[in-house]
Amino acid sequence: MGDKKERKKSSIGGKKNKALGKIKCDKEIIRLTGVSKIYHMGDTTVRAVDGIDVCISEGDFVAIMGPSGSGKSTSMNLVGSLDMPSMGKILLDGEDISTLTESDLAQIRGKKIGFIFQNFNLIPNLTVKENVMLPMMFQGTDIYERAVTAEDLLRKVDLGDRMDHYPNQISGGQMQRVAIARALANDPEVILADEPTGNLDTKTGEKVMEFLQQLNKEGKTIIMVTHEPELAEAYAEKVYWLRDGKVEKTTHKKNGFKVEAEERALHRKHGWNGKKGNRKSRKGLDKKKLVKGKQAKKGGK
Numbered sequence: 311m312g313d314k315k316e317r318k319k320s321s322i323g324g325k326k327n328k329a330l331g332k333i334k335c336d337k338e339i340i341r342l343t344g345v346s347k348i349y350h351m352g353d354t355t356v357r358a359v360d361g362i363d364v365c366i367s368e369g370d371f372v373a374i375m376g377p378s379g380s381g382k383s384t385s386m387n388l389v390g391s392l393d394m395p396s397m398g399k400i401l402l403d404g405e406d407i408s409t410l411t412e413s414d415l416a417q418i419r420g421k422k423i424g425f426i427f428q429n430f431n432l433i434p435n436l437t438v439k440e441n442v443m444l445p446m447m448f449q450g451t452d453i454y455e456r457a458v459t460a461e462d463l464l465r466k467v468d469l470g471d472r473m474d475h476y477p478n479q480i481s482g483g484q485m486q487r488v489a490i491a492r493a494l495a496n497d498p499e500v501i502l503a504d505e506p507t508g509n510l511d512t513k514t515g516e517k518v519m520e521f522l523q524q525l526n527k528e529g530k531t532i533i534m535v536t537h538e539p540e541l542a543e544a545y546a547e548k549v550y551w552l553r554d555g556k557v558e559k560t561t562h563k564k565n566g567f568k569v570e571a572e573e574r575a576l577h578r579k580h581g582w583n584g585k586k587g588n589r590k591s592r593k594g595l596d597k598k599k600l601v602k603g604k605q606a607k608k609g610g611k
């Protein structure tokens with residue numbers, strides 16, 4: 311769908327981007343075409359996102375990778391229509407978001423997309439359960455259903471015994487699980503996760519990733535920002551590699567993504583944390599589990 315056009319526009323990286331033509335985007339949910347986000351700071355212009363084309367299909371597991379400041383979070387906010395582009399077009403389920411009123415957009419976004427933020431973004435003066443109930447309130451769900459759904463979701467993320475705690479009374483890993491439960495509150499088609507394991511220890515991070523993988527197997531579309539090639543390698547089917555606000559390349563592998571030598575070389579050269587030789591490493595990452603994850607994916611798809 312529109313791949314010819316996309317191929318033409320995404321000529322960054324030249325020949326390498328020929329692969330883009332092979333990326334299928336049928337059952338498209340979100341499409342960004344020539345999207346830029348430009349900030350003006352006094353005399354300086356920051357092109358946080360600079361003419362990107364992105365297409366997300368139903369059931370995708372997509373990773374957005376790149377060094378610090380490359381525009382990952384900005385792109386994510388645009389993909390989730392939390393932010394309006396300075397240029398270009400964003401289609402959410404075929405609808406041009408610029409034609410929607412603010413409240414229509416909030417309504418559609420609240421129903422279709424669940425967000426998981428790196429810093430959790432829980433509301434401190436609401437209990438765990440109330441935090442999960444909140445997105446349903448904005449959709450007009452009645453209070454009884456909100457409470458029952460929140461309790462179910464919290465049990466699903468193993469927090470049945472922490473529902474009445476406040477965010478400052480639970481651990482970081484538990485906060486992230488609350489954030490996941492909250493993202494699932496309106497049973498969205500798409501889950502956007504910005505560095506979902508960034509603030510977690512390796513083991514807790516793996517649990518969160520396994521949970522996201524399970525949701526993907528159940529049919530949810532997952533879009534994840536990460537600094538970590540290992541995570542993309544283990545879980546994502548398609549990876550958008552950003553640099554200076556542009557899509558440097560897109561790689562796509564069915565049945566288990568394998569980071570190619572080329573990406574590894576880029577990674578070694580620049581360091582995906584923006585500092586050469588100082589990448590945030592997941593040294594302790596259990597490779598067996600990652601392989602298991604890949605195999606599960608093979609079996610599940």
Ligand SMILES: Nc1ncnc2c1ncn2[C@@H]1O[C@H](COP(=O)(O)OP(=O)(O)OP(=O)(O)O)[C@@H](O)[C@H]1O
Binds near residue numbers: 349357358376
């Ligand atoms: N509101 C803003 N006003 C001005 N500049 C901004 C704003 N938001 C982001 N930027 C700039 O846009 C660029 C991209 O920022 P973004 O947060 O998307 O990066 P990122 O890839 O998510 O980085 P990180 O890995 O550190 O989270 C950065 O140079 C940042 O300083």
Ligand SMILES: [Mg+2]
Binds near residue numbers: 383384
């Ligand atoms: Mg970011």
